[in-house]
Amino acid sequence: MNNLVNYSQILTGYVGSESFLRKIRDVVMRIKEKNPSAVYLCDPVLGDNGHFYVPESLIPIYQNEVLPLADITTPNNFELELLSGMKVTTEAEALTAMDILHQKGIPIVVLSSLDASGTDLASYVSLKDSKEGTRRVWKTIIPRLQGIFTGTGDLFAALFLGVYSKLGKQNLPRVLETTLSTMKVVLGRTKEKADQRKIPVAPGEKPKPSELQLVQSLDVILNPPSSCAAIEVNSGHLQKESGLLGYPSTYTPTRGEPWPKPQHVTKYGQLYMVVRPPVFRFETVRHTCDLVEDALKRYYLLISQHHSMLQSFRKDKVGNEEKAWKGTPNYAGYLDVLKVDLMAPCEAYPNENMDESYELKIDTPDLVGQGMLIASSNWGLLRGLETFSQLLYPTSDFAALQLNSTLLFDFPRFSYRSVLLDTSRHYLSKQVILENLEIMAMNKYNVFHWHIVDDQSFPYQSRVFPELSEKGAYHPYLHIYTQEDIAEIVEFARRRGIRVIPEFDTPGHVRSWGNAWTDFLTKCYNSHGKPDGTYGPINPLREDVYKKMKSLLQEIIQVFPDSYVHLGGDEVDFNCWKSNPEIQAYMQSQNLTDYGVLESSYMLEIMNIVKTLSRNTTYVVWQEVFDHGAGTINQDAVVSVWKSQGNLTAAGEELDLVTSSGYRAIFSSCWYLDYISTGRDWPKYYLCDPQNFNGTSRQKRLVIGGGAALWGEYVDSTNLTPRLWPRASAPAERLWSSQKVNNTQEASHRLEEHRCRLVQRGFNVQPPNGPSYCIVDWNARN
Numbered sequence: 001m002n003n004l005v006n007y008s009q010i011l012t013g014y015v016g017s018e019s020f021l022r023k024i025r026d027v028v029m030r031i032k033e034k035n036p037s038a039v040y041l042c043d044p045v046l047g048d049n050g051h052f053y054v055p056e057s058l059i060p061i062y063q064n065e066v067l068p069l070a071d072i073t074t075p076n077n078f079e080l081e082l083l084s085g086m087k088v089t090t091e092a093e094a095l096t097a098m099d100i101l102h103q104k105g106i107p108i109v110v111l112s113s114l115d116a117s118g119t120d121l122a123s124y125v126s127l128k129d130s131k132e133g134t135r136r137v138w139k140t141i142i143p144r145l146q147g148i149f150t151g152t153g154d155l156f157a158a159l160f161l162g163v164y165s166k167l168g169k170q171n172l173p174r175v176l177e178t179t180l181s182t183m184k185v186v187l188g189r190t191k192e193k194a195d196q197r198k199i200p201v202a203p204g205e206k207p208k209p210s211e212l213q214l215v216q217s218l219d220v221i222l223n224p225p226s227s228c229a230a231i232e233v234n235s236g237h238l239q240k241e242s243g244l245l246g247y248p249s250t251y252t253p254t255r256g257e258p259w260p261k262p263q264h265v266t267k268y269g270q271l272y273m274v275v276r277p278p279v280f281r282f283e284t285v286r287h288t289c290d291l292v293e294d295a296l297k298r299y300y301l302l303i304s305q306h307h308s309m310l311q312s313f314r315k316d317k318v319g320n321e322e323k324a325w326k327g328t329p330n331y332a333g334y335l336d337v338l339k340v341d342l343m344a345p346c347e348a349y350p351n352e353n354m355d356e357s358y359e360l361k362i363d364t365p366d367l368v369g370q371g372m373l374i375a376s377s378n379w380g381l382l383r384g385l386e387t388f389s390q391l392l393y394p395t396s397d398f399a400a401l402q403l404n405s406t407l408l409f410d411f412p413r414f415s416y417r418s419v420l421l422d423t424s425r426h427y428l429s430k431q432v433i434l435e436n437l438e439i440m441a442m443n444k445y446n447v448f449h450w451h452i453v454d455d456q457s458f459p460y461q462s463r464v465f466p467e468l469s470e471k472g473a474y475h476p477y478l479h480i481y482t483q484e485d486i487a488e489i490v491e492f493a494r495r496r497g498i499r500v501i502p503e504f505d506t507p508g509h510v511r512s513w514g515n516a517w518t519d520f521l522t523k524c525y526n527s528h529g530k531p532d533g534t535y536g537p538i539n540p541l542r543e544d545v546y547k548k549m550k551s552l553l554q555e556i557i558q559v560f561p562d563s564y565v566h567l568g569g570d571e572v573d574f575n576c577w578k579s580n581p582e583i584q585a586y587m588q589s590q591n592l593t594d595y596g597v598l599e600s601s602y603m604l605e606i607m608n609i610v611k612t613l614s615r616n617t618t619y620v621v622w623q624e625v626f627d628h629g630a631g632t633i634n635q636d637a638v639v640s641v642w643k644s645q646g647n648l649t650a651a652g653e654e655l656d657l658v659t660s661s662g663y664r665a666i667f668s669s670c671w672y673l674d675y676i677s678t679g680r681d682w683p684k685y686y687l688c689d690p691q692n693f694n695g696t697s698r699q700k701r702l703v704i705g706g707g708a709a710l711w712g713e714y715v716d717s718t719n720l721t722p723r724l725w726p727r728a729s730a731p732a733e734r735l736w737s738s739q740k741v742n743n744t745q746e747a748s749h750r751l752e753e754h755r756c757r758l759v760q761r762g763f764n765v766q767p768p769n770g771p772s773y774c775i776v777d778w779n780a781r782n
Helices: 018-034 058-069 077-084 091-102 152-167 169-197 215-222 290-311 378-391 430-442 467-472 483-494 543-559 575-579 581-589 595-613 623-629 648-660 682-686 697-701 720-724 729-736 744-760
Strands: 009-012 039-042 108-114 121-129 134-142 230-233 264-275 281-286 331-334 337-342 358-364 367-375 401-410 416-422 447-451 499-503 521-525 531-538 564-568 618-622 638-641 664-667 703-710
Touching (some): 009 018, 009 152, 018 039, 058 077, 077 091, 077 108, 091 108, 091 121, 091 134, 108 152, 108 169, 134 169, 152 169, 169 215, 169 230, 264 358, 281 290, 358 378, 378 401, 416 729, 447 703, 483 543, 543 595, 575 595, 595 623, 638 648, 648 697, 703 720
Parallel strands (some): 009 039, 264 331, 416 447, 499 564, 564 618, 618 638, 638 664, 664 703
Antiparallel strands (some): 121 134, 134 230, 264 401
């Protein structure tokens, strides 16, 4: 020891022997004796993913001799298990294990990563004050990054201690946020460098870990970004209501910030204009049509209702309307007219190539004291009107509405942005479907993926085959969608720039079809070669199957005007096919053993039928169709990647395979919103990106978008809207806004405002961030 004991921070990491670990114990004790306020962070490096880096004999030395000296410890999941003596696979287990380490006298325990959800990782920091008897825990959701890196644990510990030394214990959540935000950039740059090098790996060898780009990332280490948000966990342990750290438990809503976030926004200082709904009007320039006029009336009504609702909050309801803004230096005047400039004639139906861009000017240098919305298409005009409505917020006295002087240019990142609703497992009322189309428009979704039939029921009423709904629906006339219902839904969606894409999933998921068409399905046999009374997927050997499918698809193409139709093809159970003597004989005659080939043959025939009916129709299929027949399905098919919700690395590999084969792809693996959890779960959906996979720029351009899915096992008309929203707003922004818009801390405040906006418009949607309130309560509208 060189007697240099006047240290303020101590950091220890990898130690390979018992004697050296005990020497470190002695050094720390001497430094602490000289400077009791010195902060000691112990990174107990033992191993990872079930593998030891050091002798197991070091575990009791850490437990009994080293950790009691630490102020902070940063174990990974494996190390926490070893040091606490318990298995850690869930958040509850992690909190218990971290408390075991607290009991050794460590005030701050940090779990660097927990793979509890199977999709993303979670990092936790736990603070325990033994004197006060309180404990608080925060966590941050971090996206899983594909790659092999060396030194991540060392970097995490060093960054955490460095940030902690600046911010201190009173800002512990910020310490975790800043540490992980910096890690995210460093690892991202490391991965980008590794992707550029693309070092070949010989068969049987493991890829070499990538060296961290630390020197190249000095800029972010010195000036950390903010792209991760720490949220407080209700651990169930002792906790003061007032809060030990004074860290806010609510997110203050923004004012006049649109969702999704526009691509380019310029605000002119604190200048603002005032909108008085009784005198405000839209004024069309150049082109218009019934769709545009309908939208202008709809948005004028929304603005007027917003204003009327606010009048009940006013203290002085008569006179003095101008006192809140007249004479203030930032007041730029009244906006009584918004000019709406549609630069081309209207298109009839939203489509895959529609232009949704728009420009919005409010009191800009070239348009002082005026407002103008400019778009090349009626679809862009609709998006711009929604943004304009979201820019408005109440004046301080609730007498009028105001909006900031702004120049805004906006367009979507992806052309395909969908919400899937399942009307088979539970029937959804037409009103609930229309309500969710309205909310989709507020979030700039442009595709309603209607999973209309499935095993459980067949609510689509076919005029060609009425027996399908008569025998397959839950009720033959109460729980069906007539073609008049569908026409109303399609028209409602059209007027909001939303495409309606139906899904009729075959050859699996067809039990409800069999109620009318028993011979349509495959008869299953038991081990004795006798029919067991059950039926499986469609029997692909029957000629009448294809005749009926052709007639039904012809009707579907006529009823649903969109150029896309979803043909399904997922989760086909081959066991019934394997048991059926007729199919067994066919497989033997064709020298086939892979039943996936049989499924591909069926799907190829269905695709060809669609093309004979309409050359302008594009078919979408689930990824299994590609997996079982990548070389046989038509190149113009769109492949929907949905599997591996618990393993986004595998989902990324699937995207790589699909796009490298030249197919367009839709991504939804991380946006299955029927998987519910307590607490604030939207950030994990927000941080998931459809282009986060190993692939060329050309491949990533083949990912045309993605969508949120709400399957209907536990959802019906009573709970669909609050379960879906505003959670589905997270993927909406990911699919619309710039890829650089990924700061959950910043988004939290905008999402609070957006949720209140939804409530103010009459929608029963759940809080996104914990304790909060909206000026307009939902019950006030109902």
